[in-house]
Amino acid sequence: MSYDGNPLSGDGVAADNRRNRRVRRVFLACAAVTVATTLAIFAVLLDNAFSFFYDSRLHEALLGAAVEARVGFVEFLTGTRWAPYHAYPDYGVLPLVNGTLMITVGAAFISIPIGTATALYLSEYASPRVRGWLKPTLEVLAGVPTIVYGFFAISFITPVFVRPFFGFFGVSVDYYNAFAGIVVVGIMTIPIVASISEDAMNAVPDDLRNAAYGLGATKREVSTHVVLPASVSGIFASYILAVSRAIGETMAVTLAAGYQSRMTANPFVEIQTMTAYMVQMARSEASIGTIEYQSLFAVGLLLFLMTLAMNLLNDWMKRRYREEYR
Amino acid sequence: MTAAEAPEASTTEAEDSWLDVDLRWEHLKGRLFLAGCVAASLFGVFVLALLIADVLWEAILGVVQHDVSIRTFLTQPASRHADQAGFYAAIVGSVWLMIFTVLLSFFIGVGTAVYLEEFAPDNRWTRLIEANLANLAGVPSIVYGLLVLAAVVNFTNPLTGGRVGPILLAGAVALALLITPIIIVASQEALRGVPDGVRRGSLATGATRWQTVKNVVLPAAFPGILTGTILAVARAIGETAPLIMVGAILTARRVPEGPFDTFGSMPTMIYYWADRPEITFHYLAALGIVVLLTILIAMNGVAVYLRNKYETQQ
Numbered sequence: 001m002s003y004d005g006n007p008l009s010g011d012g013v014a015a016d017n018r019r020n021r022r023v024r025r026v027f028l029a030c031a032a033v034t035v036a037t038t039l040a041i042f043a044v045l046l047d048n049a050f051s052f053f054y055d056s057r058l059h060e061a062l063l064g065a066a067v068e069a070r071v072g073f074v075e076f077l078t079g080t081r082w083a084p085y086h087a088y089p090d091y092g093v094l095p096l097v098n099g100t101l102m103i104t105v106g107a108a109f110i111s112i113p114i115g116t117a118t119a120l121y122l123s124e125y126a127s128p129r130v131r132g133w134l135k136p137t138l139e140v141l142a143g144v145p146t147i148v149y150g151f152f153a154i155s156f157i158t159p160v161f162v163r164p165f166f167g168f169f170g171v172s173v174d175y176y177n178a179f180a181g182i183v184v185v186g187i188m189t190i191p192i193v194a195s196i197s198e199d200a201m202n203a204v205p206d207d208l209r210n211a212a213y214g215l216g217a218t219k220r221e222v223s224t225h226v227v228l229p230a231s232v233s234g235i236f237a238s239y240i241l242a243v244s245r246a247i248g249e250t251m252a253v254t255l256a257a258g259y260q261s262r263m264t265a266n267p268f269v270e271i272q273t274m275t276a277y278m279v280q281m282a283r284s285e286a287s288i289g290t291i292e293y294q295s296l297f298a299v300g301l302l303l304f305l306m307t308l309a310m311n312l313l314n315d316w317m318k319r320r321y322r323e324e325y326r
Numbered sequence: 327m328t329a330a331e332a333p334e335a336s337t338t339e340a341e342d343s344w345l346d347v348d349l350r351w352e353h354l355k356g357r358l359f360l361a362g363c364v365a366a367s368l369f370g371v372f373v374l375a376l377l378i379a380d381v382l383w384e385a386i387l388g389v390v391q392h393d394v395s396i397r398t399f400l401t402q403p404a405s406r407h408a409d410q411a412g413f414y415a416a417i418v419g420s421v422w423l424m425i426f427t428v429l430l431s432f433f434i435g436v437g438t439a440v441y442l443e444e445f446a447p448d449n450r451w452t453r454l455i456e457a458n459l460a461n462l463a464g465v466p467s468i469v470y471g472l473l474v475l476a477a478v479v480n481f482t483n484p485l486t487g488g489r490v491g492p493i494l495l496a497g498a499v500a501l502a503l504l505i506t507p508i509i510i511v512a513s514q515e516a517l518r519g520v521p522d523g524v525r526r527g528s529l530a531t532g533a534t535r536w537q538t539v540k541n542v543v544l545p546a547a548f549p550g551i552l553t554g555t556i557l558a559v560a561r562a563i564g565e566t567a568p569l570i571m572v573g574a575i576l577t578a579r580r581v582p583e584g585p586f587d588t589f590g591s592m593p594t595m596i597y598y599w600a601d602r603p604e605i606t607f608h609y610l611a612a613l614g615i616v617v618l619l620t621i622l623i624a625m626n627g628v629a630v631y632l633r634n635k636y637e638t639q640q
Contacts, residue, residue: 020534030437044476117366145564156380220359248466250567300472311464
């Protein structure tokens with residue numbers, strides 16, 4: 001309903017129309033704020049990350065300030081040692097990326113199977129009564145602050161579950177360990193996978209199910225051979241969203257997995273994710289403009305670009321599945 | 327679906343030989359599959375119960391075994407001595423944050439939703455705004471903190487050279503940026519719930535778009551908008567990472583005196599305590615979580631109450 005004037009004439013109509021246009025502009029300005037936020041994120045991160053690499057901020061460099069290379073792009077993106085506080089500092093971001101990917105991939109192994117099965121149950125099997133309490137419970141699980149998951153990791157997952165269980169097999173487990181981070185991030189992304197996958201499964205028309213039943217398929221076969229393939233792009237969209245959440249997850253992994261950056265595939269030692277480094281850096285006393293301080297923005301920019309890529313992919317996936325069954 | 331999937335042995339049984347599908351095996355597979363799905367669904371419920379039990383257990387342990395006084399905890403600011411440390415300054419900080427976050431995000435959020443649902447033409451710019459919203463909702467919260475750190479906290483006045491610093495208002499800006507997309511989406515849904523006939527009726531009487539929105543659409547959508555806003559603010563209250571980025575004082579030893587004062591908050595205080603090696607601080611963190619979760623449950627309760635009340639009125 002695009003309509004922007006009043007065809008009537010009479011006392012006050014002109015004034016009403018003027019007010020209508022004014023108000024419309026105010027609301028448009030509100031919408032513009034959201035676009036400005038995205039632009040500001042790009043601008044601010046680029047501006048400050050530039051200073052990490054070249055010792056002066058991008059806008060200063062454009063205004064003619066001296067540019068002096070501090071850290072090379074190649075060194076940053078391919079270096080395998082991240083030690084900003086060391087006497088001989090190194091700025092290779094790979095250990096942090098390694099930590100983030102370890103948590104993300106590990107968490108996906110928990111959230112994807114459990115979330116998908118939960119979605120199948122909710123969409124294909126659950127009675128309205130069961131749905132009535134299961135869905136709100138999952139919403140609560142999604143609403144628990146991440147700091148609480150972090151506390152749960154160090155007060156329960158590590159001491160009560162990970163250490164005794166893997167200790168029994170002779171594995172030594174650090175106080176901070178990636179495994180606890182994987183478990184809590186996996187748990188907190190289950191509701192994302194479950195709710196978005198369920199939406200996709202609900203969008204599958206009943207005709208498809210009935211046709212399969214007519215051919216003699218069992219309920220399990222309808223679930224796995226019809227509903228699952230039919231909603232696959234929506235399900236993948238939910239996986240991407242869960243992965244994107246896991247990449248940006250901060251407090252739970254900081255508390256659970258620790259502050260020690262290293263290249264490792266061992267989930268039982270202390271690691272550091274990109275987000276955990278940012279927390280550590282923000283807590284430190286480094287002063288603005290120093291290379292340590294500006295590294296915050298270089299890592300932040302990389303994190304933002306990673307989640308942005310995930311979000312764009314998710315957007316594309318979602319549009320695909322929406323068009324499937326119109 | 328076919329006999330090929332069934333094991334060889336069972337098809338030889340006489341009573342099944344007239345069928346090429348072993349139904350007992352199919353039923354068993356079906357039941358096992360259902361059991362797997364039920365187990366997966368209950369896993370989330372089980373973990374939630376475990377998490378709540380763990381937090382309560384640690385909090386009770388702190389009060390009973392380690393003489394953490396609930397009275398001190400609720401009325402004193404933080405302290406380096408565990409037995410004198412309290413949560414009061416952090417609670418006050420969070421309440422201040424909540425107020426300013428709502429003030430900063432509510433009008434922009436609802437305004438954007440009204441523009442998109444009621445005024446926006448269906449063109450490329452509108453689609454750009456909507457796509458951008460979907461992206462903003464997926465930006466990690468820590469990035470909003472980083473944005474505010476660089477754009478607000480580290481902003482230096484070119485005349486005086488003074489830096490804005492880690493003030494409470496900066497924290498509120500970070501949280502507001504974080505929840506504005508959530509408020510927008512919730513408000514859009516509420517506005518979409520208002521039937522078009524109501525709008526047309528109003529327009530037919532000669533009202534302008536704005537008069538229709540102000541007098542007809544917004545009042546009808548308001549409960550939905552309010553519910554969405556409360557849920558969004560509940561999300562903001564539990565956010566830790568953006569506040570740490572902005573420079574919240576982790577040990578809330580002082581009650582903030584206004585929006586331009588330094589501040590602590592509940593989640594950052596919990597983080598600080600939980601990360602301390604001393605066990606007593608650990609119990610304080612558990613107690614802090616109990617307080618935080620109680621507030622969140624209360625806010626969610628109000629939101630659900632409003633939603634139910636509104637739904638029965640319809």
